Amino acid sequence: MTTTATPRHTSYDVVIVGGGHNGLVAAAYLARAGRSVLVLERLDHVGGAAVSTQTFPGVEARLSRYSYLVSLLPRQIIDDLDLRFATRRRRISSYTPTERDRRSTGLLVDAEDPSRTKEAFARLTGSGREFDSWQRFYEMTGHIAERVFPTLTGPLPSRAELRRLVGDDRAWEALFERPLGEIVEETFTDDLVRGVVLTDALIGTFTHAHDPSLRQNRCFLYHIIGGGTGDWDVPVGGMGALTGALETAARAAGAEIVTGHEATAIATDGSAGEITYRTGESEGRVGTRHVLAGVAPHTLAALLGEPYAEPAPEGSQLKINMLLRRLPRLRDPEVDPREAFAGTFHISESYTELERAYREAAAGRLPSVLPAEIYCHSLTDPSILAPDLAAQGFHTLTLFGLHTPARLFTEHGKDEAVTAALAGLDACLAEPIAGCLAVDADGRPCLEAKTPLDLEHDLAMPGGHIFHRDLAFPYDPYDGNGRWGVETDHANVLLCGAGAIRGGGVSGIPGHNAAKAVLDAPA
Numbered sequence: 001m002t003t004t005a006t007p008r009h010t011s012y013d014v015v016i017v018g019g020g021h022n023g024l025v026a027a028a029y030l031a032r033a034g035r036s037v038l039v040l041e042r043l044d045h046v047g048g049a050a051v052s053t054q055t056f057p058g059v060e061a062r063l064s065r066y067s068y069l070v071s072l073l074p075r076q077i078i079d080d081l082d083l084r085f086a087t088r089r090r091r092i093s094s095y096t097p098t099e100r101d102r103r104s105t106g107l108l109v110d111a112e113d114p115s116r117t118k119e120a121f122a123r124l125t126g127s128g129r130e131f132d133s134w135q136r137f138y139e140m141t142g143h144i145a146e147r148v149f150p151t152l153t154g155p156l157p158s159r160a161e162l163r164r165l166v167g168d169d170r171a172w173e174a175l176f177e178r179p180l181g182e183i184v185e186e187t188f189t190d191d192l193v194r195g196v197v198l199t200d201a202l203i204g205t206f207t208h209a210h211d212p213s214l215r216q217n218r219c220f221l222y223h224i225i226g227g228g229t230g231d232w233d234v235p236v237g238g239m240g241a242l243t244g245a246l247e248t249a250a251r252a253a254g255a256e257i258v259t260g261h262e263a264t265a266i267a268t269d270g271s272a273g274e275i276t277y278r279t280g281e282s283e284g285r286v287g288t289r290h291v292l293a294g295v296a297p298h299t300l301a302a303l304l305g306e307p308y309a310e311p312a313p314e315g316s317q318l319k320i321n322m323l324l325r326r327l328p329r330l331r332d333p334e335v336d337p338r339e340a341f342a343g344t345f346h347i348s349e350s351y352t353e354l355e356r357a358y359r360e361a362a363a364g365r366l367p368s369v370l371p372a373e374i375y376c377h378s379l380t381d382p383s384i385l386a387p388d389l390a391a392q393g394f395h396t397l398t399l400f401g402l403h404t405p406a407r408l409f410t411e412h413g414k415d416e417a418v419t420a421a422l423a424g425l426d427a428c429l430a431e432p433i434a435g436c437l438a439v440d441a442d443g444r445p446c447l448e449a450k451t452p453l454d455l456e457h458d459l460a461m462p463g464g465h466i467f468h469r470d471l472a473f474p475y476d477p478y479d480g481n482g483r484w485g486v487e488t489d490h491a492n493v494l495l496c497g498a499g500a501i502r503g504g505g506v507s508g509i510p511g512h513n514a515a516k517a518v519l520d521a522p523a
Contacts, residue, residue: 005256009036009038009286012036012037012289013037014037014038014290014292014518015039015040015275015286017040017266017293018041018042018048018263019043019046019047019048020050020294021511022498022508022511024039024046024246024249025081025246025512025515026292026515027250027255027257028246037250037255038286040261040263040277040286042263046243047239050064050239050242051239052238052241056438056444057442059323059440059441059446060386060389061323063398064235064238064239066319069233069235070087070239071227071231071233071507072152072226072505073227073507073508074508074512076512081249083249084245084248085235085242087233087234088381089111089233090111090231090232091342092110092343094343094344094345095107095109095335095339095345095346096345097347097428098124098350104331105124106332107121107193118131125190129189133188134188136187137187141224141230144166145225148162149225149228152507156475156476156483156484156501157474157475157476162474179214179217180198180216184209184351191350194351195350195351201217203219204315204317204466205219206358208359218471218473222505232344234377237383238377238384260279260280262277263275263276263295268291268492270492271492272287272288273290275291290493292495292496295468296461296499297310297468298312298462298468298469299460300493300499312462313469314405315465315466316406317466318372318400319400320399320418320447320450321396322398322399323396324433324436325392325393325394326393327393327395327436329429330428341375342376344373347374347421347425347428348370348427349373354371357370365408366408368420369420370401370417370423371402371403372402372421373400373402374398374425375400376397377398378390394438404451406453406463406464409452410453414449417451451464452465467505468503474502482520484517485502486517492521495514496511
């Protein structure tokens with residue numbers, strides 16, 4: 001383990017366990033407010049899942065290795081912390097290939113040209129009805145986004161307060177009370193269109209359209225409220241550009257950040273705490289008034305020596321990073337690959353296919369047809385490639401597979417899942433993707449796969465759960481009392497990671513809210 005410096009003091013106002021992007025947000029806010037802050041990071045670098053890496057030896061391409069798009073990061077945080085960080089909007093929202101009447105076709109959703117999207121719906125379905133339904137449905141979700149997103153950086157509203165703020169009983173019932181599958185089936189008739197809508201409810205979440213627990217609704221909600229619009233934008237320079245900007249802001253404000261320091265225990269009496277940490281050479285302790293945990297609640301419980309009350313987290317995704325010599329040709333002759341891959345490219349994600357894959361995975365089998373979605377970062381932001389690679393037509397490709405819970409990889413190999421995912425992609429192409437892959441300096445294909453078990457190993461995320469645990473609705477389950485959604489059973493121990501209420505995704509919101517909770521606490 002590589003270590004970077006050591007803590008300069010024996011005690012701090014705040015010690016943050018974990019240097020992910022949320023921990024860095026909290027550190028920057030608190031240090032700017034005059035608090036002494038120490039960040040302890042287990043790895044030899046900060047950023048957690050929000051990092052860029054030169055993944056393939058000898059190839060100058062910096063891939064967003066884990067998280068790869070930005071939706072939930074409020075402009076307020078960028079402005080408050082004076083971050084030199086930007087995103088770009090994707091012109092194409094999505095493309096979904098399919099077969100109709102024995103011909104290859106698909107559905108292209110152009111975020112900037114509704115008339116073009118309307119034509120695509122008509123070609124696919126034979127009428128304008130589904131497009132009209134699409135427009136009405138996303139007008140409803142847009143209304144919810146406008147009302148809900150601004151609340152994410154304030155004290156938690158109560159459930160009743162948030163419902164009043166939404167102000168639309170039908171929308172509230174559809175997204176907060178009833179299984180999402182009901183409104184999807186009431187609104188749309190086309191199986192492919194239903195599936196395109198449902199996919200946002202399944203990102204990193206192993207569930208189905210009619211799950212009575214409403215896990216799918218909570219995941220869907222966070223995917224459609226980002227930025228008040230639901231847009232998923234591209235981080236310019238890769239996800240590591242955000243981490244770099246946050247680290248710079250935190251250090252400039254006076255926060256200490258030490259890497260290669262793994263917290264091994266937390267002790268607290270509710271007003272003061274002590275963190276034991278381990279480096280490659282030694283063990284140390286540091287005192288603090290406040291502990292902020294950027295780790296999963298499951299991990300925090302272990303550090304506190306307490307039982308974890310919820311079921312153990314389980315992630316559900318397969319991430320494949322690729323570098324291509326060129327984009328592949330599509331079966332659909334009417335669509336340019338530069339458009340199809342510029343948005344979310346859906347593979348085997350019709351409503352029926354999603355349900356079948358869920359049932360197979362729930363029975364302990366890898367889905368026979370693996371649902372996945374693909375995105376090409378370099379079409380929107382070529383800066384992540386060396387200029388010579390960009391000039392030659394090289395591109396990155398990120399595949400995110402659904403319905404691949406961690407439990408499957410205890411019996412099935414990663415290679416089996418990768419083969420299934422690439423077979424699904426090949427079914428949409430006019431040529432095998434393998435023939436388009438670049439090779440690294442050792443002559444190996446530029447392809448890297450990450451399962452939930454890899455995330456658990458690489459990032460210490462229990463079960464490889466990218467949200468640290470199941471997402472929660474963004475209101476106070478205790479009916480509102482000034483809480484920030486970061487509190488634990490210990491008054492001076494707060495969550496500042498994805499496991500907080502209103503956590504999940506690349507947002508900085510839990511870090512912001514944990515900092516606010518500290519600053520609101522009695523002196």
